[in-house]
Amino acid sequence: MNKGLLILALSAFLICFSSHALNVTASEAGQLERLVKDKAVTELVVTGTIDARDIQFIAEELKELKILDLTEVKIVAYSGSSPCFGDILEYGEDVLPDYCFFDKSYETVKLPASLKCIGKGAFAGCVMLTEVVFPVAPDSIGDYAFAACTSLEYISLPRNVGKIGKGCFSRCSSLRMIDLTSLSSACAMGDYMFSNCNSLESVVLSDAMTAIPSGMFAGCSVLSTVLIGENPILESIGENAFASTGLTSFPFGSCSKLKTIGYWAFAGTQLNEVNLPTGVESLGEGAFFGNTELNVIELSQSNIEELSDFVLTGANSINGSIGVGETVSRIGRYAFSGVGMAGISLPAALTYIGDRAFEYNAALAGISINAESVPELGDEVFYGMNQSAVTLKVPQKSLLLYQSAEQWKEFNIVGDMSDIEETLGSGDDIKVYFADRMLIVKASEIIKHIEVCEPGGVLLVSSNPYSKSVSVDTAEMAGRLYVVSVRLESGRAKTLKLIR
Secondary structure (H helix, E strand, O other): OOHHHHHHHHHHHHHHHHOOEEEEEEOOOOOHHHHOOOOOOOEEEEEEEEOHHHHHHHHHHOOOOOEEEEEEEEEOOEEOOOOOOOOOOEEOOOEEOOOOOOOOOOOEEEOOOOOOEEOOOOOOOOOOOOEEEOOOOOOEEOOOOOOOOOOOOEEEOOOOOOEEOOOOOOOOOOOOEEEOOOOOOOOEEOOOOOOOOOOOOEEEEOOOOOEEOOOOOOOOOOOOEEEEOOOOOOOEEOOOOOOOOOOOOOOHHHOOOOOEEOOOOOOOOOOOEEEOOOOOOEEOOOOOOOOOOOOEEEOOOOOOOEEOOOOOOOOOOOOOEEEOOOOOOEEOOOOOOOOOOOEEEEOOOOOEEOOOOOOOOOOOOEEEEOOOOOOEEOOOOOOOOOHHHOEEEEEHHHHHHHHHOOOHHHOEEEEEOOOOEEEOOOOOOEEEEEEOOEEEEEEEEEEEEEEEEOOOOOEEEEEOOOEEEEEEEOOOOOOOEEEEEEEEOOOOEEEEEEEO
C-alpha cells in the first residue's frame, strides 16, 4: 500500500472511530467524566444515574458531540459548594438546569423519559439541532428553552405537558408546521411561544385550548393557515397573537365560545373575511389594523360594547357594507380610518365616535344610524370625506337634531320612517287625525312642541303651542303622507306617519 492510500485509510479509520456511538452506563451520579475518556466523541448514549455535574461535563467538555441520547437516564438532585451553571448551587431531581446546553452544536437530542422540567434557555441557540425527542409528559418546558434553534423543522410536543414557557420556540426559522393537537386544556402556555418563526406555514391548534397567548405567532411572516378541531372551547385570542403574519383565514365560525380578541391580534395580516361569533364581547385596539386584503367583515352578530381605537384602520379592500353590532356604544379613534367600505350601519346604542374614526373613506356612499340621541363626536371624525355626497339615514324623530349637530349636519340627511308608527289618528293620550285639510292634534295634557315633516325630512311646520289642542292648515302642503312628531310638557312623545 503506498503512503497516500495509507494516510486516507488511517484518516477514515480515525473519523469512524471518533464518530462512533459511545454507550455509557453511570451507576453513580457525578462519575460521567471518569467513564468518558474520548472527549472528541460525536455520539453519546447514557444510561443510569447522573446529576448537574455530569450535565456540566457533557456541555463543557464534549465539544464535538452531535447526538445526545439521555432516554434511559435518571437525573438526581445535587447540591454543591460551587455552581455548575451560573451561580446556582442546588439542582432539582429530573430537571435540566437553565441554559445547560445553550449554543451547543447538537443535531439530535433524546431527553430522559423521567424528565419533569426543561430549564430556561436549556437548548437556546443550538443552531444545528434538527430533532428533539421529548419525554412522555414533562411538567414544564422553560422560557426560551429552544429559542433560535434555527435548523429545527418539526416539533412533536408530548401529550399532557403542564407548562410551555414564554418564547419557548421563538425564532426557530426552519419550522414549517406545528401540530398542537396533543395539548390539553390544563397546559399553561407562555406568550410569544412561536414568534418570528419565519418559515412557519401552517398550524393545527388543539380544540382543548381556551386561550391563544399574546404574541404566540407574531412575526411568522409566511403563516397562512390555522386549523382547529371540530368543537373548540377557545375563549380568547391574546394581544399580537397573529400580528404581522401572512394569515389569510381564521376559523372564527368554529369558535362559538370566543369572547375576547386582544389588542393588535390580527394586525398586518392578510385575512380575506372576518365573521365574528355572537359571543365576542371585546375587540381590542388595532385588532385588524392594516388588513389590506380584507373584503368582508361582519360585526353585527357580536356582543361588543366598544370598537377600540385603530380596530380596522387601513383595511382598504372592503367594498361592501359593514354592520356594527347593536350592543356597540362607543367607536374608538381611527377605528374605520381608510377602510374603503361602501356603507355602514350604526346601532341605536351608539353614544360616541372617536377622533377621525371614519377619515379617508372616499368610497363611502351611505351611513345608516339608529341612535335617536345624536352621538358625541371626537375631532374630525369624517376627515377627508365628501360628506355632502354621502347619504345619512337617521331616525325620523331625530332628523332636526342631526341636521343641526356639528359634523353630522354636513351629510345629505334623510329621515328613516321604517320604525315610525303608522296610524289614522288613534291613540290613548295623543290623538292625531285629519278633518278635511286640517291636521288636528289633541292630548290629555299640554302639548309643548309639534313638528310636521315630509317623508324625506323636509320640515313643514314647527310650533310650541302650549295647549291641549292644535289645528294645522295643510291646504298649501303637497302630498298625502306626513310625519308628525308631538312632545308633551311631561316629556312624553310620539312620532307617527299620517295619511291625509
